[in-house]
Amino acid sequence: xxxxxxTIKNLVHSYHLKKxxxxxSLQLPKHTFISIVGPNGSGKTTLLRHLIRSLPxxxxxxxxxxxxxxxxxxxxxxxxxxxxxxxSKLEYDFTVYEVVAMGRYPYQKPxxxxxxxxxxxxxxxxxxxxxxxxxxxNGTQLSGGEFQRMLIARALAQDSxxxxxxxxxxxxxxxxxxxxxxxxxxxxxxxxxxxxTVLHDLNAVSAFSDLVVMMDKGKIVxxxxxxxxxxxxxxxxxxxxxxxxxxxxxxxxxxxxWN
Amino acid sequence: xxxxxxxxxxxxxxxxxxxxxxxxxMKNKILLVLVTLLLMTTTxxxxxxxxxxxxxxxxxxxxxxxxxxxxxxxxxxKIVSLSPNITETLFALGLADKVVGRTDYCDWPLEALxxxxxxxxxxxxxxxxxxxxxDLVISGNFGQALILEAVEQGGVNIALFDxxxxxxxxxxxxxxxxxITGSSEKATSLLNEMKQTVDKVVASIDEKNRPTVYYVAxxxxxxxxxxxxxxxxxxxxxxxxxxNIASDALNWTFQQELLIQSDPDIIILPPNVGATxxxxxxxxxxxxxxxxxxxxxxxxxxxIEENILERQGPRSAKAVEQLASLFKxxx
Amino acid sequence: MDNxxxxxxxxxxxxxxxxxxxxxxxxxxxxxIELSIVVKTLINGPANDTTSRxxxxxxxxxxxxSVVAGxxxxxxxxxxQALFRNPMADPYxxxxxxxxxxxxxxxxxxxxxxxxxxxxxxxIAAFVGAFGSATLILLLANRSRGNQTTLLLFGVALxxxxxxxxxxxxxxxxxxxxxxxxxxxxxxxxASWQKVAIITSIAIFSLIPILFFTRELDxxxxxxxxxxxxxxxxxxxxxxxxLFTTLATSVTVSFCGVIGFVGLMVPHIMRLIVxxxxxxxxxxxxxxxxxxxLLSDTIARLIVAPSELPVGIITSIAxxxxxxxxxxxxxxxxxx
Numbered sequence: 001x002x003x004x005x006x007t008i009k010n011l012v013h014s015y016h017l018k019k020x021x022x023x024x025s026l027q028l029p030k031h032t033f034i035s036i037v038g039p040n041g042s043g044k045t046t047l048l049r050h051l052i053r054s055l056p057x058x059x060x061x062x063x064x065x066x067x068x069x070x071x072x073x074x075x076x077x078x079x080x081x082x083x084x085x086x087x088s089k090l091e092y093d094f095t096v097y098e099v100v101a102m103g104r105y106p107y108q109k110p111x112x113x114x115x116x117x118x119x120x121x122x123x124x125x126x127x128x129x130x131x132x133x134x135x136x137x138n139g140t141q142l143s144g145g146e147f148q149r150m151l152i153a154r155a156l157a158q159d160s161x162x163x164x165x166x167x168x169x170x171x172x173x174x175x176x177x178x179x180x181x182x183x184x185x186x187x188x189x190x191x192x193x194x195x196x197t198v199l200h201d202l203n204a205v206s207a208f209s210d211l212v213v214m215m216d217k218g219k220i221v222x223x224x225x226x227x228x229x230x231x232x233x234x235x236x237x238x239x240x241x242x243x244x245x246x247x248x249x250x251x252x253x254x255x256x257x258w259n
Numbered sequence: 260x261x262x263x264x265x266x267x268x269x270x271x272x273x274x275x276x277x278x279x280x281x282x283x284x285m286k287n288k289i290l291l292v293l294v295t296l297l298l299m300t301t302t303x304x305x306x307x308x309x310x311x312x313x314x315x316x317x318x319x320x321x322x323x324x325x326x327x328x329x330x331x332x333x334x335x336x337k338i339v340s341l342s343p344n345i346t347e348t349l350f351a352l353g354l355a356d357k358v359v360g361r362t363d364y365c366d367w368p369l370e371a372l373x374x375x376x377x378x379x380x381x382x383x384x385x386x387x388x389x390x391x392x393x394d395l396v397i398s399g400n401f402g403q404a405l406i407l408e409a410v411e412q413g414g415v416n417i418a419l420f421d422x423x424x425x426x427x428x429x430x431x432x433x434x435x436x437x438x439i440t441g442s443s444e445k446a447t448s449l450l451n452e453m454k455q456t457v458d459k460v461v462a463s464i465d466e467k468n469r470p471t472v473y474y475v476a477x478x479x480x481x482x483x484x485x486x487x488x489x490x491x492x493x494x495x496x497x498x499x500x501x502x503n504i505a506s507d508a509l510n511w512t513f514q515q516e517l518l519i520q521s522d523p524d525i526i527i528l529p530p531n532v533g534a535t536x537x538x539x540x541x542x543x544x545x546x547x548x549x550x551x552x553x554x555x556x557x558x559x560x561x562x563i564e565e566n567i568l569e570r571q572g573p574r575s576a577k578a579v580e581q582l583a584s585l586f587k588x589x590x
Numbered sequence: 591m592d593n594x595x596x597x598x599x600x601x602x603x604x605x606x607x608x609x610x611x612x613x614x615x616x617x618x619x620x621x622x623i624e625l626s627i628v629v630k631t632l633i634n635g636p637a638n639d640t641t642s643r644x645x646x647x648x649x650x651x652x653x654x655x656s657v658v659a660g661x662x663x664x665x666x667x668x669x670x671q672a673l674f675r676n677p678m679a680d681p682y683x684x685x686x687x688x689x690x691x692x693x694x695x696x697x698x699x700x701x702x703x704x705x706x707x708x709x710x711x712x713x714i715a716a717f718v719g720a721f722g723s724a725t726l727i728l729l730l731a732n733r734s735r736g737n738q739t740t741l742l743l744f745g746v747a748l749x750x751x752x753x754x755x756x757x758x759x760x761x762x763x764x765x766x767x768x769x770x771x772x773x774x775x776x777x778x779x780x781a782s783w784q785k786v787a788i789i790t791s792i793a794i795f796s797l798i799p800i801l802f803f804t805r806e807l808d809x810x811x812x813x814x815x816x817x818x819x820x821x822x823x824x825x826x827x828x829x830x831x832x833l834f835t836t837l838a839t840s841v842t843v844s845f846c847g848v849i850g851f852v853g854l855m856v857p858h859i860m861r862l863i864v865x866x867x868x869x870x871x872x873x874x875x876x877x878x879x880x881x882x883x884l885l886s887d888t889i890a891r892l893i894v895a896p897s898e899l900p901v902g903i904i905t906s907i908a909x910x911x912x913x914x915x916x917x918x919x920x921x922x923x924x925x926x
Contacts, residue, residue, distance in 0.1 A: 049815065054814070054815050054818050074818070074822065078820050079821070081819065082820075083819035088813055088816060094808075094865075098867065102805075102808060102809050102812075102820060105805055105806075105820050105821050106820065158821075164819075477769060480709060480712040480713075480773075481769040481773060482769075482772055482777055509894070510897055512897040512898050514620040514891060514895065514896055514898055516620045517620045519648065522640060532766065533701055546709070548643075548647060551638075551643060
């Protein structure tokens with residue numbers, strides 16, 4: 001078994017007669033915190049959608065745990081990969097527990113009641129995201145931070161070796177950002193889970209990631225350690241913004257020059 | 260009957276004016292034309308609106324079923340009928356040569372078919388009606404009220420005679436049509452004939468042997484419909500000596516349960532559109548629910564020409580007569 | 591979990607109400623028959639006298655048809671609301687109602703329905719129109735690769751088109767206009783044991799499978815990506831559920847005409863009372879739909895007896911205030 005969790009070979013993606021991905025290739029290792037960064041429209045979300053098989057993909061292009069994802073059944077895929085979307089609303093009065101419990105779906109048979117194992121994992125997921133005290137609360141009445149934790153807890157309940165997140169903290173205050181990113185970091189450090197997340201805040205990327213993948217216009221323009229990728233030159237080139245980078249302990253601080 | 264008068268007022272005025280002003284001079288001729296046009300226009304407007312005339316005290320005045328007082332200078336000479344029963348009435352009153360328009364459904368008497376049709380009952384051609392030169396358009400149904408209004412816009416006199424859904428209403432209807440057309444004498448004699456016929460029927464009814472009857476307006480998959488208490492047919496059925504089991508119901512709707520429970524002696528089944536009586540009867544008698552009715556088992560499912568039963572008009576007394584003898588023969 | 595005990599109690603209450611209403615509906619009717627006679631007739635089984643025929647041939651099948659039809663409409667509405675993620679969805683959004691009415695009006699125009707509408711001719715014409723329309727929409731949507739909103743919009747467009755066509759054919763066929771219109775307003779008056787057998791089999795065949803998909807229905811209420819990533823085969827689930835509910839609703843429309851309100855409101859009402867989880871919502875919608883429809887039909891045939899009102903009017907008039915009341919009160923709740 002190789003060390004890669006995700007391998008992408010020559011992925012092509014067209015959209016309205018324009019090519020977004022042209023032979024995109026990528027290999028990502030297990031048990032790491034991987035951040036995907038890049039300007040809006042660079043293809044980050046599209047990449048994620050290919051990974052969760054939300055977009056049609058040819059065979060032999062994307063491999064999860066060394067197996068072509070085309071050959072996974074939907075539930076098998078769900079047991080190996082979970083996903084937290086960029087935007088999600090809850091419009092019905094499910095309790096927090098009920099929402100998180102939906103994550104056990106890949107392990108359940110129709111008409112069967114949830115097992116003890118299901119209950120255990122759901123509770124553990126709630127605990128891991130520090131929302132155990134909210135489990136009987138109406139899911140539509142949570143704060144932004146609580147809601148995000150609930151979604152991540154649901155993904156955790158899927159008990160998958162890989163979690164994909166699309167901008168999980170962009171709309172949260174800095175306290176919640178820190179809390180949630182720390183929780184994700186802990187998952188990688190303790191559970192040996194792999195986290196792949198799209199993030200906008202370059203400083204957050206710097207503080208938490210093991211690996212950074214930088215994209216621009218559908219191409220991977222940089223891949224590697226934080227200090228390798230988040231250089232002033234690269235940032236200016238891709239984001240068209242001048243920054244000052246202060247290097248400390250391989251986790252640089254990026255300061256945009258506003259005027 | 261007062262002689263026919265076409266509206267020649269404009270022409271006559273013109274002739275008088277030329278004598279007043281002398282025949283010479285372009286200016287005078289133009290003035291004359293203008294004055295004539297003015298007078299014609301005023302008269303035309305006046306013709307189209309009854310309100311203007313009410314102050315003028317026209318010789319003929321009849322209140323129609325809308326409660327509107329219709330005032331005419333003279334009895335109509337060209338009449339358009341928008342309802343089959345009105346057409347029948349006009350013919351029965353001897354006004355055949357005055358009828359210049361009818362509807363597709365006006366099929367009695369046969370002579371009526373020679374008259375030009377203005378269209379169907381719901382959307383006849385207003386233009387055609389106005390173009391016919393009619394001086395009176397008569398409708399026999401409140402449902403045509405909007406059509407009448409449109410005709411009135413075209414400047415033609417209108418009248419709506421839709422009376423009580425009863426035999427009395429039929430008499431009133433014939434009377435009023437007689438009044439507005441100047442044939443009250445003929446109307447009176449027709450009415451006397453009809454009343455005689457009806458009286459004869461009523462006198463011969465065996466009160467102890469009146470059959471219960473049911474009129475099938477609709478059956479089967481479409482639902483059950485009958486001549487309920489608020490209908491004209493209900494009155495006819497009663498006068499003819501029948502006891503209409505649907506007389507307590509309203510609005511043509513009737514429940515199957517009651518039909519089964521009442522189990523009427525006689526069932527009157529008019530043939531459905533586009534089918535013969537035999538075909539309709541077959542469908543009715545072979546239906547699992549109706550096949551158990553006594554009237555079906557005793558072969559007392561009969562028909563009578565739908566039109567004379569439904570049209571309030573000169574043939575209504577005949578309908579009563581026919582029904583009464585039909586009932587007698589079956590009991 | 592306090593709630594579940596309350597819910598169990600509520601369910602039993604609903605069931606009792608339903609059974610009670612069935613009994614009352616059997617004993618009451620335009621033909622007033624004494625209670626003791628009704629009971630005797632029921633016990634003795636179907637016989638050939640008038641009373642027995644009224645109870646066994648007319649009332650009993652009618653009562654059962656309204657119960658089953660109500661269950662079908664409410665559950666179908668519940669499924670449609672989840673599949674389309676749209677609270678305004680009801681089982682008619684894909685053109686089933688307008689398709690059914692159109693089928694009837696065009697068959698009537700071409701004289702295919704016979705003098706009295708024939709026992710099976712109208713239902714067949716309606717079914718072809720109803721099921722055909724829905725299938726057409728689904729195929730179109732499939733080819734256009736659109737999402738749920740696209741599907742809904744196709745349905746709206748088709749509804750408009752079919753309604754207009756139906757009106758055209760009714761206009762050209764004035765003599766039957768009233769009949770067609772009346773039919774489309776919905777009625778259980780033409781119920782029979784044969785129809786009961788058919789509609790009940792269809793109900794069992796179509797509704798039981800939905801029980802196997804209650805988890806998927808819950809998950810489908812979130813967004814597409816989440817549902818996919820949680821392991822739901824969205825296309826397969828949607829197709830199966832749509833197929834079953836469309837079939838059942840089409841049969842209902844072909845036997846009973848278009849009965850509104852039940853499919854839209856009953857799932858909402860139940861959701862406000864027992865929450866959104868489909869495992870519970872299914873059974874409550876089923877019983878709730880059956881109860882409301884039976885009640886409405888019974889009122890419809892009693893209130894102006896010996897005449898009858900179209901049942902759809904009663905369902906709307908009775909149900910709307912109830913719905914208003916529930917929505918109003920739910921706003922005050924702070925948590926489940």
